[in-house]
Amino acid sequence: MKLECSIEKIKNGISQVERITGKNLTLPVLNSILMIASGKSLKLRSTNLSLGIEIEMAAKIEKEGIIAVPGSVLNAIFSNISQNENVNLEEENGNLLIKTKKSQIKIKCTSHEDFPTIPIVTGNSFEMDSKKLIEGIKAVYYSSSVSDIKPEISSVFVYVNQDNLVFVSTDSFRLAEKKIKIKGLEEALHILIPFKNIAEILKVFGEVSGAISVCYNKNQISFSADNVYLTSRVIDGIFPDYRQIIPKDFSTDVVVLKQDLLNALKISNIFSDKFNQVNLKISAKEKVFELSSANNDIGENKTYLDAVISGENIELGFNYKYFLDCFQSVNTDSVSIKFAEGKPIVVSPVSDQSFTYLIMPMNK
Amino acid sequence: MNTKQLWKNCLVEIEAGISKANFSTWFKNTSIIKEELGIIYIGVPNEFVRDWLMNKYHKLITKTIADAFENMRAVEYIITKIENAAKPEVIRTTETVEKELPLKDLYINPDDNLNPRYHFNSFIVGTFNELAYAASQAIIDSPGTKYNPFFIYGGTGLGKTHMIQAVGNSIKEKYPNKRVHYMTLEKFANDFVNSMQSNKANSFKEKYRKYDLLIIDDIQFIGKMEKIQEELFHTFNTFHENNKQIIFSSDKHPNYIPELADRLKSRFAAGMIVDISEPEYESRLAILKVKLRELNVDLEEELVEYVASSVQGNIRELEGSLNLIVCQYRLKNKPLTLAEVKNLLKNNMKPKKNMAIKEVVKIVSEYYKLEENSVYEKTRKKEIVKARQVVMYLLREDFNVSYPLIGQKLGGKDHTTVIHSCLKIRTDLKNDPQLLQELEQIRIMFK
Numbered sequence: 001m002k003l004e005c006s007i008e009k010i011k012n013g014i015s016q017v018e019r020i021t022g023k024n025l026t027l028p029v030l031n032s033i034l035m036i037a038s039g040k041s042l043k044l045r046s047t048n049l050s051l052g053i054e055i056e057m058a059a060k061i062e063k064e065g066i067i068a069v070p071g072s073v074l075n076a077i078f079s080n081i082s083q084n085e086n087v088n089l090e091e092e093n094g095n096l097l098i099k100t101k102k103s104q105i106k107i108k109c110t111s112h113e114d115f116p117t118i119p120i121v122t123g124n125s126f127e128m129d130s131k132k133l134i135e136g137i138k139a140v141y142y143s144s145s146v147s148d149i150k151p152e153i154s155s156v157f158v159y160v161n162q163d164n165l166v167f168v169s170t171d172s173f174r175l176a177e178k179k180i181k182i183k184g185l186e187e188a189l190h191i192l193i194p195f196k197n198i199a200e201i202l203k204v205f206g207e208v209s210g211a212i213s214v215c216y217n218k219n220q221i222s223f224s225a226d227n228v229y230l231t232s233r234v235i236d237g238i239f240p241d242y243r244q245i246i247p248k249d250f251s252t253d254v255v256v257l258k259q260d261l262l263n264a265l266k267i268s269n270i271f272s273d274k275f276n277q278v279n280l281k282i283s284a285k286e287k288v289f290e291l292s293s294a295n296n297d298i299g300e301n302k303t304y305l306d307a308v309i310s311g312e313n314i315e316l317g318f319n320y321k322y323f324l325d326c327f328q329s330v331n332t333d334s335v336s337i338k339f340a341e342g343k344p345i346v347v348s349p350v351s352d353q354s355f356t357y358l359i360m361p362m363n364k
Numbered sequence: 365m366n367t368k369q370l371w372k373n374c375l376v377e378i379e380a381g382i383s384k385a386n387f388s389t390w391f392k393n394t395s396i397i398k399e400e401l402g403i404i405y406i407g408v409p410n411e412f413v414r415d416w417l418m419n420k421y422h423k424l425i426t427k428t429i430a431d432a433f434e435n436m437r438a439v440e441y442i443i444t445k446i447e448n449a450a451k452p453e454v455i456r457t458t459e460t461v462e463k464e465l466p467l468k469d470l471y472i473n474p475d476d477n478l479n480p481r482y483h484f485n486s487f488i489v490g491t492f493n494e495l496a497y498a499a500s501q502a503i504i505d506s507p508g509t510k511y512n513p514f515f516i517y518g519g520t521g522l523g524k525t526h527m528i529q530a531v532g533n534s535i536k537e538k539y540p541n542k543r544v545h546y547m548t549l550e551k552f553a554n555d556f557v558n559s560m561q562s563n564k565a566n567s568f569k570e571k572y573r574k575y576d577l578l579i580i581d582d583i584q585f586i587g588k589m590e591k592i593q594e595e596l597f598h599t600f601n602t603f604h605e606n607n608k609q610i611i612f613s614s615d616k617h618p619n620y621i622p623e624l625a626d627r628l629k630s631r632f633a634a635g636m637i638v639d640i641s642e643p644e645y646e647s648r649l650a651i652l653k654v655k656l657r658e659l660n661v662d663l664e665e666e667l668v669e670y671v672a673s674s675v676q677g678n679i680r681e682l683e684g685s686l687n688l689i690v691c692q693y694r695l696k697n698k699p700l701t702l703a704e705v706k707n708l709l710k711n712n713m714k715p716k717k718n719m720a721i722k723e724v725v726k727i728v729s730e731y732y733k734l735e736e737n738s739v740y741e742k743t744r745k746k747e748i749v750k751a752r753q754v755v756m757y758l759l760r761e762d763f764n765v766s767y768p769l770i771g772q773k774l775g776g777k778d779h780t781t782v783i784h785s786c787l788k789i790r791t792d793l794k795n796d797p798q799l800l801q802e803l804e805q806i807r808i809m810f811k
Contacts, residue, residue: 026388030389052412116420117415119415233411
């Protein structure tokens with residue numbers, strides 16, 4: 001193998017591919033990045049057997065070939081080369097020679113014979129804007145359960161409902177749902193993407209703009225853009241029928257400024273106990289929205305917020321962490337919070353129907 | 365042929381031929397799922413493994429299996445769920461479990477809507493529900509043929525939902541291929557309205573008709589929904605024609621569901637209609653004991669007996685009272701005394717029924733669709749006489765009002781007239797099941 005390509009391109013490629021190399025796996029070759037030089041391009045490939053990625057870049061190929069190079073070594077090297085010019089790569093007796101104007105590096109390669117293929121997904125497919133995909137996933141993924149006990153909820157659930165691509169995740173204490181309008185999707189789409197793979201998907205496609213083609217079947221999903229192909233295992237399971245737990249009737253309805261609430265929560269946090277409990281008290285008649293928390297060792301606090309309140313008085317406790325989490329998905333200035341006795345609290349941005357967030361109150 | 369043994373033998377051979385790292389990466393969690401007409405289906409955990417086995421090890425696998433199993437024609441790979449991969453135990457501390465409330469109903473099986481918690485294992489049979497229990501067992505033995513439809517009615521909190529969900533769960537266990545679906549009437553109605561809105565009436569029909577067992581809870585609300593009655597009627601017919609079981613629950617006998625179409629009434633009656641009444645003392649005691657065992661709490665016999673005797677009526681309240689006591693018990697961490705228990709239950713107990721005579725007259729006359737005043741009038745119209753007698757009987761039996769007072773309040777009757785009326789109803793009750801039911805319905809309205 002012998003080729004020449006731009007440092008910047010290969011640097012970007014390696015930094016993305018390296019994240020997905022298998023760490024702590026029994027098969028050492030999975031720590032490597034596979035470099036395939038053929039035709040007019042260089043392909044970088046890596047997999048951890050749950051995710052697989054392939055990035056293609058233009059290169060001047062003088063001699064075709066395949067080699068497997070330890071990913072962490074390669075990444076460490078390229079992240080420290082900062083010249084803006086071309087680099088020469090050449091294989092020589094099982095070693096990779098990297099030459100730039102000002103450096104010469106030789107790395108030991110591993111045998112590429114054992115490096116697995118990554119699955120090419122066949123099945124239904126559709127196209128969507130990468131920004132929308134990222135927006136959907138970002139709005140909900142933090143609510144996923146991080147434990148492996150119930151794989152179907154330690155995942156982001158994606159399905160189609162009336163021209164909307166809906167993203168949902170829950171850890172059974174709170175739940176986030178985001179709807180993204182996309183026309184012409186097939187109703188049968190139901191996919192559970194493992195939570196552990198979500199971060200990588202966000203990272204890789206966060207920088208991609210333009211259309212992504214998504215292909216899926218019941219075992220695997222793939223996302224492909226111009227030069228990136230990423231495929232993830234999907235979870236075989238059924239996501240809980242969450243729509244029936246979203247309350248429909250509310251006893252109290254509140255609108256507050258997001259920034260006010262955020263600041264109040266952060267202060268409450270200082271005094272919250274080990275359960276992160278913050279108490280909320282709403283007096284409709286006096287128009288008081290009060291957040292309070294107390295900690296035996298530190299002290300206690302009460303914050304009063306300006307709010308538009310309608311309905312009945314209510315008093316409850318909740319985990320402030322769950323509340324704070326959802327604000328990363330609320331882009332409006334004010335948020336609407338709805339309560340019903342014994343039911344989850346429903347948070348949504350004012351005048352934005354696409355995002356819904358449920359929080360279960362705590363036992364008193 | 366034992367596929368398990370075959371695969372085990374093959375794995376030993378394969379292991380010898382490849383590196384340890386490769387073996388443990390690619391062959392861990394694989395198995396032979398089945399063998400059909402000489403084709404061996406190998407189960408693999410995901411597509412990465414399938415691809416690689418096909419690309420790299422297919423020859424090796426085929427050869428190894430062929431050596432051990434002569435009739436092999438081909439090998440195929442299927443992706444399967446790994447059932448018993450080592451999973452970490454629940455790490456969350458018990459404290460947070462008690463403190464945080466999870467989103468309720470999240471663990472209801474979304475496929476059939478059944479809550480696995482409701483099972484016959486935790487179902488208590490007493491005289492108050494033994495008929496319903498026997499019928500439900502017969503249904504589990506041969507669904508769709510014996511009692512179709514099966515209609516359970518009874519007051520709130522007596523275990524109707526538990527029973528019908530338990531039937532669903534049992535049928536699912538016994539016949540894994542049968543598709544069971546549980547829902548409340550409200551859900552059925554909402555689905556129907558939604559499908560009308562989005563012009564998918566046909567898919568609605570299809571949706572329910574594909575099930576083998578349909579369970580509809582709280583059917584009593586169907587009274588005012590004409591369109592839904594019609595839809596239910598058609599769904600019902602489809603089920604019945606195909607010998608598929610259908611189960612309903614209601615808090616009233618179908619004859620007393622207001623504005624229920626006659627064609628539905630008669631169809632409900634075609635199967636089996638049973639009622640669940642209130643549990644008697646022994647059953648209440650049994651229920652409490654089972655609950656205590658579930659909660660893993662030891663309570664003194666005396667206390668349990670006191671709760672059973674003092675909390676009458678529905679099971680839900682019984683459980684509520686017990687929870688209250690158990691909660692106190694855990695909080696104090698020492699056995700409670702009888703006095704403490706009495707004090708705890710003081711607020712929970714239903715106040716002794718105390719109803720104005722006028723109120724009783726109003727309810728009864730409403731029930732018989734009569735003018736309230738006509739009961740007080742001096743008339744011998746047959747239907748009014750009957751209503752008046754029922755009022756007298758109920759006042760005497762349920763509220764312990766004295767004979768003279770009853771007579772005086774109901775238009776100045778002599779106390780002997782009242783005695784006669786009560787006696788008459790009492791004897792009629794023995795021969796007239798219709799009357800018995802009427803009285804039960806009226807008594808429900810008192811609550």
